[in-house]
Amino acid sequence: MIKINGISKVFKKCEALKNVTFDVNDGEIVGLLGENGAGKSTLMRIISTMLTPTSGDAQISGHDLLSEPEEVRKSIGILFGSEVGLYERLTARENLAYFASLNGMSSKDASKRISELADIFDFNDYIDRRVGTFSRGMKQKIAIARAIVHDPSAILLDEPDAGLDFKASKIIFDFIEMSKANNKSIIFSSHSIENIKNYSDRMVVIHKGQIIKVFDVHEYREKYSDREINDILFNLVSEGEENV
Amino acid sequence: MFKTAMVVFFKEMKDLLRDKKTFIMGLLIPLTLLPVMLFIIDYSMNSSQRRADDEIRIAVSSKDNSFYRFCTAHDDIKVVDVDNTKAAMESGIISAYIKVSENIDDDIVKDKDYTQDLDIQFNTSSIGSMMSTRKIAYYRDLYFILAQSLKKHVSSAEELRNMISNADINGAVMKEYPYTDDDGAANIDMSSMYFNMLVPMMLILYCCVGSSSTASDLSAGEKERGTLEALLSTGADRTSIIVGKLLATTAMGAMSGLCTVLGLSVYLIVSSGTSSFSLTFFEFLALLIITLFTSMFFAAVNLTIGVYSKSSKEAQTYLMPVSVISLIPTYFTYTLDVGSINIEYLCIPIVNIVCVIKEIFAGSLNPLHIGIVVGWLLLYVAAAFSLTSYMFKKESVVFRN
Numbered sequence: 001m002i003k004i005n006g007i008s009k010v011f012k013k014c015e016a017l018k019n020v021t022f023d024v025n026d027g028e029i030v031g032l033l034g035e036n037g038a039g040k041s042t043l044m045r046i047i048s049t050m051l052t053p054t055s056g057d058a059q060i061s062g063h064d065l066l067s068e069p070e071e072v073r074k075s076i077g078i079l080f081g082s083e084v085g086l087y088e089r090l091t092a093r094e095n096l097a098y099f100a101s102l103n104g105m106s107s108k109d110a111s112k113r114i115s116e117l118a119d120i121f122d123f124n125d126y127i128d129r130r131v132g133t134f135s136r137g138m139k140q141k142i143a144i145a146r147a148i149v150h151d152p153s154a155i156l157l158d159e160p161d162a163g164l165d166f167k168a169s170k171i172i173f174d175f176i177e178m179s180k181a182n183n184k185s186i187i188f189s190s191h192s193i194e195n196i197k198n199y200s201d202r203m204v205v206i207h208k209g210q211i212i213k214v215f216d217v218h219e220y221r222e223k224y225s226d227r228e229i230n231d232i233l234f235n236l237v238s239e240g241e242e243n244v
Numbered sequence: 245m246f247k248t249a250m251v252v253f254f255k256e257m258k259d260l261l262r263d264k265k266t267f268i269m270g271l272l273i274p275l276t277l278l279p280v281m282l283f284i285i286d287y288s289m290n291s292s293q294r295r296a297d298d299e300i301r302i303a304v305s306s307k308d309n310s311f312y313r314f315c316t317a318h319d320d321i322k323v324v325d326v327d328n329t330k331a332a333m334e335s336g337i338i339s340a341y342i343k344v345s346e347n348i349d350d351d352i353v354k355d356k357d358y359t360q361d362l363d364i365q366f367n368t369s370s371i372g373s374m375m376s377t378r379k380i381a382y383y384r385d386l387y388f389i390l391a392q393s394l395k396k397h398v399s400s401a402e403e404l405r406n407m408i409s410n411a412d413i414n415g416a417v418m419k420e421y422p423y424t425d426d427d428g429a430a431n432i433d434m435s436s437m438y439f440n441m442l443v444p445m446m447l448i449l450y451c452c453v454g455s456s457s458t459a460s461d462l463s464a465g466e467k468e469r470g471t472l473e474a475l476l477s478t479g480a481d482r483t484s485i486i487v488g489k490l491l492a493t494t495a496m497g498a499m500s501g502l503c504t505v506l507g508l509s510v511y512l513i514v515s516s517g518t519s520s521f522s523l524t525f526f527e528f529l530a531l532l533i534i535t536l537f538t539s540m541f542f543a544a545v546n547l548t549i550g551v552y553s554k555s556s557k558e559a560q561t562y563l564m565p566v567s568v569i570s571l572i573p574t575y576f577t578y579t580l581d582v583g584s585i586n587i588e589y590l591c592i593p594i595v596n597i598v599c600v601i602k603e604i605f606a607g608s609l610n611p612l613h614i615g616i617v618v619g620w621l622l623l624y625v626a627a628a629f630s631l632t633s634y635m636f637k638k639e640s641v642v643f644r645n
């Protein structure tokens with residue numbers, strides 16, 4: 001469960017987020033749609049306590065963002081981009097073990113969890129090879145495993161689909177659906193309407209730091225055709241442009 | 245917290261030591277560079293000394309005098325005819341140019357002061373020329389002695405010149421006034437000058453440079469590769485992370501520093517017969533302590549810069565001047581005499597490190613001085629580290645836009 005209550009963020013020159021509020025239930029996928037510079041990454045960084053909000057707060061799995069930052073971080077798994085966050089001179093296993101122990105897992109629990117993940121994502125063959133030698137798809141699997149090595153209840157993915165080919169994005173979206181099945185709360189951001197429409201339960205449209213629309217994707221898909229949804233979104237963003 | 249810092253530290257060390265570049269630049273080069281340089285200096289000193297021993301080549305301003313006769317009569321002096329004396333000295337054709345006053349013989353015969361009639365000119369920038377100064381001064385003295393003893397027996401300049409030509413210079417005279425070489429004193433003076441400048445310089449340089457690439461790799465490098473966000477979003481607190489990184493950076497700097505000391509020890513052991521430098525156990529220990537704290541200091545400074553920088557490239561741009569600046573004090577203090585080291589010197593950053601290193605090699609180890617300098621270094625480390633830690637927690641630094 002992720003609860004975001006009126007979060008704003010002001011950087012020196014710009015107001016990156018304005019009073020952002022929404023919830024993510026367990027077993028729910030929320031797609032955060034926004035153009036470049038809309039504030040998606042800033043929101044992800046705030047939820048993962050890397051940045052402090054100028055105002056507002058949030059709870060993740062019952063932990064308060066501002067007063068329990070370490071507990072919050074332990075309850076979230078985060079992936080920035082699709083394949084980053086790995087140390088190339090370490091093996092896949094060493095990478096995973098490092099993040100497991102930083103999240104306070106014992107080495108026994110960690111190695112159990114790592115072999116579990118190796119089975120799920122099918123990387124037993126290269127788990128003891130250095131990440132620097134991996135192909136993009138291999139790295140992507142390890143990066144996902146790294147994000148959830150501590151079995152977090154909330155999962156944040158910041159533009160995980162950016163610049164991916166068909167095969168690589170399948171790995172990502174299979175993972176998102178699997179997490180939903182495991183009852184996780186998931187936020188993934190994207191600037192692709194297509195991916196959000198296909199993979200999320202709810203869509204939060206953010207424009208210049210403001211939420212301009214939240215809607216139920218399943219409902220819309222029943223009511224409208226693909227083209228119509230695209231048009232609705234396009235109009236929303238254009239209106240947002242005028243309103244701001 | 246300590247546990248997390250150790251997790252970070254061990255991971256960083258594993259990561260660093262797998263990098264060939266770190267291994268070569270951080271360990272291999274500091275280990276070999278200093279001894280190789282010192283051996284080369286010793287070798288070139290010895291060979292210029294040998295050249296100075298063999299035969300002295302000089303040019304003389306005029307041939308119409310008893311000094312010229314003395315030089316030609318002497319087997320070890322070769323008078324060379326050159327057009328441009330300055331160029332000849334620079335290219336090493338002659339070691340000195342001697343201007344002889346035309347009155348010299350008259351002055352001798354008439355019992356006037358003739359010591360001012362010889363003007364010996366050296367090329368001060370040539371080691372070979374400087375090496376011959378002692379030898380040439382000896383020949384000048386020998387000539388004066390000879391002139392002194394002959395002047396009572398001659399009545400004219402012409403007679404003096406003939407007597408000098410016929411004197412048994414290479415036999416009886418040389419036997420009575422032999423040249424004494426004070427164990428190549430000039431030679432050792434020159435090498436020790438280089439030694440005193442090079443050793444503190446290289447030690448400080450490697451304590452600094454040894455941790456600079458590590459510092460940028462562990463901070464700005466993580467931003468660049470996108471691993472920083474993954475790291476900061478784990479359950480670990482930032483203080484532990486940065487402490488672990490500081491420890492790893494210090495370890496790399498200290499390893500470079502220790503490799504420099506090790507290389508130096510190899511030089512001292514191999515050249516123990518010929519070099520005037522040696523270290524006792526306590527001096528060696530003091531050197532290690534100073535090296536350790538110096539590398540800690542630079543590690544903290546370098547890491548601060550790394551944390552501030554957005555990319556390794558930016559970090560390198562800032563780190564480069566740090567190593568250059570750290571060398572300036574070593575340059576200005578290389579002539580500093582160990583006896584004149586006072587408390588003020590011991591309070592100037594880096595100058596104080598040079599001072600105690602000099603003391604150690606001069607055999608006048610002063611535990612109080614070491615203590616003062618270590619105290620200062622700890623203070624700098626604490627200051628630099630608080631700054632790093634502060635910056636690492638500041639979002640406008642970590643996520644600079």
Ligand SMILES: Nc1ncnc2c1ncn2[C@@H]1O[C@H](COP(=O)(O)OP(=O)(O)O)[C@@H](O)[C@H]1O
Binds near residue numbers: 012015035
């Ligand atoms: N560290 C920062 N300092 C100043 N401004 C920033 C910083 N990070 C982001 N911004 C600004 O905030 C706005 C939102 O950025 P971001 O969250 O990265 O957008 P998105 O991820 O949706 O592309 C942009 O205008 C960006 O320039």
Ligand SMILES: [Mg+2]
Binds near residue numbers: 040041042158159
């Ligand atoms: Mg972004």
